[in-house]
Amino acid sequence: MTGPAVAIDCEGVGLTYTAKTGTAVNALENVRCRFAPGKVTAIIGPSGCGKSTLLQIARGFLNPSQGRLRFVTLGGQAAAAPAMATVWQAFNLFPWRNVLDNVAFGLELAGVSRGEREARAKAALAKVDLAGFEDKYPKQLSGGMRQRVGIARALVMEPDVLLLDEPFGALDAQTRLVLQEQLATLVETSGTTAILVTHSIEEAILLADTILVMTARPGRIAAEITVDLGRPRSLATTHHPEYGVLFDRIYGLLRDEVVRAMTTEGEA
Numbered sequence: 394m395t396g397p398a399v400a401i402d403c404e405g406v407g408l409t410y411t412a413k414t415g416t417a418v419n420a421l422e423n424v425r426c427r428f429a430p431g432k433v434t435a436i437i438g439p440s441g442c443g444k445s446t447l448l449q450i451a452r453g454f455l456n457p458s459q460g461r462l463r464f465v466t467l468g469g470q471a472a473a474a475p476a477m478a479t480v481w482q483a484f485n486l487f488p489w490r491n492v493l494d495n496v497a498f499g500l501e502l503a504g505v506s507r508g509e510r511e512a513r514a515k516a517a518l519a520k521v522d523l524a525g526f527e528d529k530y531p532k533q534l535s536g537g538m539r540q541r542v543g544i545a546r547a548l549v550m551e552p553d554v555l556l557l558d559e560p561f562g563a564l565d566a567q568t569r570l571v572l573q574e575q576l577a578t579l580v581e582t583s584g585t586t587a588i589l590v591t592h593s594i595e596e597a598i599l600l601a602d603t604i605l606v607m608t609a610r611p612g613r614i615a616a617e618i619t620v621d622l623g624r625p626r627s628l629a630t631t632h633h634p635e636y637g638v639l640f641d642r643i644y645g646l647l648r649d650e651v652v653r654a655m656t657t658e659g660e661a
């Protein structure tokens with residue numbers, strides 16, 4: 394982390410896509426939320442409610458159709474956009490590059506010298522427990538290992554903000570659990586701001602300080618929930634009575650919205 398503590402504020406953000414048929418798709422409506430610096434915010438909501446769209450807006454890849462995005466210091470001053478890096482669900486690794494060169498790719502684009510990028514890529518791989526795998530190629534790795542390479546590739550850029558778009562969605566349940574625990578440790582120790590899009594209530598509770606529960610499309614913030622469970626968190630956290638209370642509350646909020654999303658699916 395290099396920059397000052399900067400919050401990302403969504404002030405009445407809305408976004409309307411134009412579908413290929415020409416129909417307007419109202420993806421987000423009047424979203425008001427803050428992604429606080431040094432904290433993990435999870436975004437959870439029914440399929441198609443605009444979670445990834447909100448992440449793309451926070452990243453600056455999409456401009457809101459209504460409202461605005463602001464970067465502000467904790468003192469309330471306008472600030473420059475913090476440095477961000479994204480971990481995607483698809484592994485997106487270059488098959489012809491070994492693990493080290495995959496992780497170092499962003500640094501290469503940024504013109505960092507070979508010696509420095511190799512040292513930084515090795516350090517990032519060590520953070521995700523992949524020291525010793527530098528010379529392997531993606532096809533030699535399991536799905537979980539590939540996703541850890543994907544996380545290392547984002548970490549190597551030393552972002553102020555790490556954006557995670559369903560990072561474990563494509564993995565089996567056991568691998569997912571192990572990676573959730575590892576990621577929980579990583580965010581706890583790094584102090585990086587993180588924004589996590591997930592379909593998993595468990596993942597949101599294990600990782601986040603704040604959970605934004607979204608409505609069905611057009612996505613709005615239905616509730617902002619603070620997770621007061623201590624850290625470090627692990628599978629054992631799921632046996633904590635407060636975990637059950639939080640889970641039920643989030644499930645209750647989501648259930649109706651999921652049903653609503655199912656009945657409106659395909660309308661756009």
Ligand SMILES: Nc1ncnc2c1ncn2[C@@H]1O[C@H](COP(=O)(O)OP(=O)(O)OP(=O)(O)O)[C@@H](O)[C@H]1O
Nearest residue numbers: 410411412418420439440441442443444445446447
């Ligand atoms: N480029 C686009 N053009 C038109 N409609 C789009 C476009 N991208 C997304 N949409 C629509 O906008 C809505 C929100 O999409 P988005 O991917 O942000 O939702 P999501 O909550 O991340 O979905 P999921 O949980 O299924 O990944 C969806 O109805 C989607 O079909």
